[in-house]
Amino acid sequence: MIPGPFSYRRAASIEEAIALLQQYGGEAKVLSGGQSLIPMMKFRLAEPAVIVDINRVPGLDAIEERNGILAIGGLVREVALERSPLIRQRYPIIADTAEVIADPLVRNLATIGGNLAHGDPANDHPATMLALRAEVVARGPGGERTIPIDDFFVDTFTTALGPDEILTEIRVPAPPPRSGGAYVKFERKVGDYAVAAAAVFLVLDEAGKIAGAGIGLTNVYYKPLRAAEAENALLGQVPSGELFRAAAELAAKAADPTTDLRGPAEYKRAVARTMTFRALEAALSRAQAAS
Amino acid sequence: MTTTPIRGLGHPVKRKEDPRFIRGKGTYVDDIKLPGMLYLDIVRSPYAHARIKRIDASKALAMPGVVDVITGAELEKAGLAWMPTLMSDRQMVLPTDRVVYYAQEVAAVVATDRYTAADAVLAVEVEYEPLTPVLDPFKALEPGAPLVRPDREQKTNHIWHWEAGDKEKTDRIFQEAQVVVSQDLYIPRIHVCSIETCGCVVNYDRATDKLTIWMTSQAPHAHRTVFSLVSGIPEHKIRIISPDIGGGFGGKVPVYPGYVIATYAALKLGKPIKWIEDRSENLQADTFARDYHIHAELAATRDGKIRAMRVHTVADHGAFDAAANPSKFPAGLFSVCTGSYDMEAAHVAVDGVYTNKPPGGVAYRCSFRVTEAVHTIERMVDILADELGMDPAEIRFKNFIRPEQFPYKSPTGWEYDSGNYPATLQKALDAIGYQELRREQAERRARGELMGIGISTFTEIVGAGPSHTFDILGIKMFDSAEIRVHPTGSAIVRIGVQTQGQGHETTFAQIVAEELGLPVENIIVEHGDTDTAPYGLGTYASRSTPTAGAATAVAARKIREKARLIAAHLLEVSPDDLEWRDYAFRVKGAPDRFKTMQEIAFAAYTNFPQGLEGGLEAVCYYDPPNLTFPFGAYVCVVDIDRGTGQVKVREFLAVDDCGTIINPMIVEGQIHGGLTMGLAPALFEEIVYDENGTMLTGTFMDYLLPTAMETPHWKTDKTVTPSPHHPLGAKGVGESPTIGAPPAIVNAVVDALSHLGVRHIDIPITPAKVYQILLEKGVAE
């Protein structure tokens, strides 16, 4: 399998990358990790005339906390998220997510920016970023703008990014006290996309009731899905198996998966419920441990 | 006398082939590069059934670097549009008017590099008129079904009907039986997916008029003969070299159109041609395995004694019968389906059917449909146990062929050579703690957890085969070895079989080491080159050790007999006064007077007796008197996740008996690999088509090969019951685990659900399938 021919442009700066995208309009594609793009090019499902390689652009690979947020550069590789002590200690839900993406070799190149910007509802970070109520920072010819995650995913393989915009950073609110999150994925084998997966982030109040809830679902909708009703049902409640079962049921109801080789739609909906329930339990135990 | 250890049979000798592989210095076919070599790539059909109205190659031909575009029309002029299959059917090389399966070869482009060739494939314009495909073999048999093969005289999709056993007696027993159980089983289409795909490099040397083909071939000699017959090129002008092969498992037995087109192109263009499949091409168009729709019945007494078995199977062979079974066995050795159990009668019938799918019915690490046979009987025995409320181990002990019954004549006509089934099962049950597991299962069930224990006690049938019964296209299925001992006591062995990872370069050297008393280091094994290796039928169906292994032992013994004469000459005694003991010819009663093979070898060239020919070499074409029947007892423990339907293999113990073991390390490795290729179809792999006949599982994204994470830590053990008729007592092992593992896994899953009334689940047992059952039974989480 051989990709079609293209022109190669390596950007040395974010400004140059944006200028190249402007210059070539819709003809150009941004290459970051390449772990989705290059296979698509081999099958000629993507045939960009120009590849703008942003891998050498400086300043996009940091993972840092500043001013009450976690900032993850768009070029941060999955492996860096898996291994970052900051992520593992303070944002274990992101480590959960990174370490179930594709396989370890792919994760050495794949980037979080690419995972989000691809707009694939089967990708794993989108659900987690929904649960965490993240923001996406995009740079374009007009400068920088911040896109709330709920506005970012527009359609299957379509995001709010313009053709000349580059995802430079993901911003996640720093975890409040008594909070915890977890990402639980069911895949048929390593390297497969999720049959269904759920990201849950919970914040408890001092009395142990749920003060904040974020739930994102993977691969059960035409785009990454926020299970808003399930989130609402949790608020102000004392966590219990019964409550979680009810919330998981609501999350499953919000799902609208398609039948494919991973199973019939109804099955995927059931797995979404199971994953949500298990992610709720895992998030709760982390939130309680953080108390 | 040499102090170097011999390390013959039974030694875990490190593999001789490994030093090149671990350094990346193996030579696989895509590693071969010849000056001026061109690259061939193939245009494939997007339809499962269509008329080809027009092929326009002009745009492709206009591309810089494109040398040629070859179509069926051109091949037809050369008489090469069709080729014979190994099953006496015929197969399109390139179509002249219609395509009959998705991803079928339609045209070929030749270019100066592989990138240009890939681009040119996309530039060839083909106009199709889609026809209705027939994908279900039962529908294919209905009157008025679209005809897959209008080229045949018989205007039907039915290929052949085949039977074994005693129908009348079987029917009579069924009529009077106290208990009858029956079950439909579908064993789906799967693909071997060796990590190396198929391909070839063809070079035609005009100066010597010699055609050399480096080819991913499990049977280079048979392929040479086929190539000669198809092309008319004399056989001595064709040299097929099977270089290092990145896994075979049966997928490299057939002759694929790509080989033929590449050869045609090399002859036409006078340039070396390389053709290497993409994974997608390999998975979508190369021959498949299984696809058996089985209806099976057992008749038994109320106390659990099996009396008879009745099986009818519809075999989906795709568009061409391009399997590689022995001529008299279009359904392979499927009639061994009475398995390890003694019964009065059996009757087996199989109907082969054409459909609009890729051709074949080749093996998936299985000797000629034995997987299908074993799956059937091992499932049916469990179903009978369930019907009678018996323990699956108990019903097996009750019905096993007893050790004293060997050689055992099976009701479908096979003569099992040796076995001790109760001992092997008992060993497995004791090792895994069967009773304890049953107790644990009861406790877990009480808590609502789903745990299952599955047993499989299979009998394999390998080593095809005796010439009176076995041939492929008329060529008898003997195999061969040729040994030359050099003056200084080292040796070269050339064999008719070919390794694809089985370690022949090591094990065959061990056989010679054992038989001749030469250190294993001093023996080199060569194979795979038809110009140098003796004629053989190739490596598949676990036949290497039973056939070529035997040939090697017999050839070595011929050398030893000559060596005895030389030793007698050197020791100045009569040959009858010598005995072969401790790897030397010793004077009877005076064991300190001896000659080693090394000394004898030197004498064979320097000081041999008058009247004897010089040199020390021998050839054997071994015609096995019977097949060999390895067997085993496997126990599998699974847990089922009620929230996802996922089956987790918690523990798996394989106790194998493959007779005498040549290299225990290699045998264990073969078992690990075979078990994994049993796990794969049991839980993961299946080729799926949509209603148009488009393959939905055409890449590794959708066709799910297990990784190290899905594969359990296999545990193995053994018993040793030598084959009485094999010179070494060896039976062959490569495929036993692939055959034995699936029913053990399925039996475990069904066992986990049996208290809910579940009796059978077809493979692959996917989470979605299990979850549906959990839902129906009201136990889904």
Added chain:
Amino acid sequence: MERVPIQLTVNGQPYQAEVEPRMLLVHFIRDVLNLTGTHIGCDTTSCGACTVLWDGRPVKSCTVFAVQADGGEIQTVEGLERDGQLHPVQEGFWEEHGLQCGFCTPGMIMTAVALLQENPDPSEEEIRKAIAGNLCRCTGYVNIVKAIQYAARKMRETAPATAGIAGGE
């Protein structure tokens, strides 16, 4: 046709070439440099037969353009042996029968080499996780795990004493 000059160090040896931008790193290694130990087994970044180390990280070289690696350092299976001495991972695969047909072996070995650089004493579970991007059809993985454990032991035994201290707090 556009051609891009690149400069790479492969197994310690510098190379310069002009390549089509679309040339995959694996084809550059195999067809241009004639280092055929790195194999190709799939089209979908699934099998890992093409695994090489790129600036020390194991990656699937079928999913990297050669131009991307410009200026980088590549290590392939051919570069592991030092002064006629097998790398402990190569030795482990031989000793523990960690290969059969040998086709996935170079990729598997490169993944293992990278794993042991980061984790000198991996558990079976950690090894299985690390090699989950490399498919093997022959061995059933049990002996591959053993081979990597063998190499880990050997590397720990022969590592200079300071290596142990470096891991301390």
